[in-house]
Amino acid sequence: MKSGFVAVIGAPNVGKSTLVNSLLRFKLAAVSPKPQTSRFKISGIISDGDAQIVIVDTPGVIQRSRYALHEYMMREVKTALSDADVILFMVEPKPPGDLEERIIEQLKGSPEEKPVILVINKIDKVHKNVLLPVIEDYSRRYPFAEIVPISALKGDGLDILLEVIKKYLPEGHPFYPEDEISDKPLRFIIAEIIRERIFVHYREEVPYSTAVKVEEFREPEDPSRPVYIRAVIYVERPSQKAIIIGRGGRAIKRVGTEARKQIEAILGRRVYLELWVKVKKKWRENLRFIRELELGL
Secondary structure (H helix, E strand, C coil): CEEEEEEEEECCCCCHHHHHHHHHCCCCCCCCCCCCCCCCCEEEEEEECCEEEEEEECCCCCCCCCCHHHHHHHHHHHHHHHHCCEEEEEECCCCCCHHHHHHHHHHHCCCCCCCEEEEECCHHHCCHHHHHHHHHHHHHHCCCCEEEECECCCCECHHHHHHHHHHHCCECCCCCCCCCCECCCHHHHHHHHHHHHHHHHCCCCCHHHCEEEEEEEECCCCCCCCEEEEEEEEECCHHHHHHHHCHHHHHHHHHHHHHHHHHHHHHCCCEEEEEEEEECCCHHHCHHHHHHHHHCC
16 A cells, blocks of 8 residues: 655645646646735545545645735645645746746755656647757756656646656554545635636636635535525725626626636535625735634634
8 A cells, every 4th residue: 555645846836736637536726827826835635446545736836925915825835845746847838937946956955865757848838859859958957866757738648657656655543534625614615616707707816815705604414495594705905895896796696606617516415505795805915814814614
């Protein structure tokens, strides 16, 4: 039996969360076209016969922290790297930029020699001739244990990647029961679904200024009755509250409708989702509040 923790690291928007969701075949992490959608490390559990892979999605590495939230996000990356048995360094099929070079230097400075697998994502968007120079460039910069080209969105190369991960996992007993899929509580996953819809539909600074907490979750014993969920969308300014709600409440209704459908698919029963919007000034500087968001409290 093999088991271990696998940290997925990389620059923002390279497809880390898409990879985790695809490997799990479950919508665990929020995904959007906008960078920095992920805020916290999230562990997904893959129990596959003779191996259990605890794959850890992490926030994208950023150059500069503007808020306490950003500093917290970068600590999440460092913790994931420290705890990992295997590291997946995900990049796009192009030469390394400043952020990739920064991550490579961080890997070189690690006191422990852990297997690092270079995962080149989005290969469906480039010609195969582009890949070889990229592979050669990265190979000169770091002694990667393996290099695996994939398309997380299309599912190409994921079976190969899983086998490569298993190859480098240490021997050990499972950390979690086989039927568990994440270390995060259901409230956290629901909040992430709602937050993802905000990232998809709102522009500029608004999504980055929002946080979502599930304040109430009631699941009736009678399966014919809907699950009641009350969630609060926090923003930093009254003007942002007006944008989230939208004219006549149409914007927030769209978020609620789309999120409810995803939640119903997970729970397998009807859901009554109630959304509220509240102003919480400078919440991105409030470490206690940030910690509550991560724990799903």
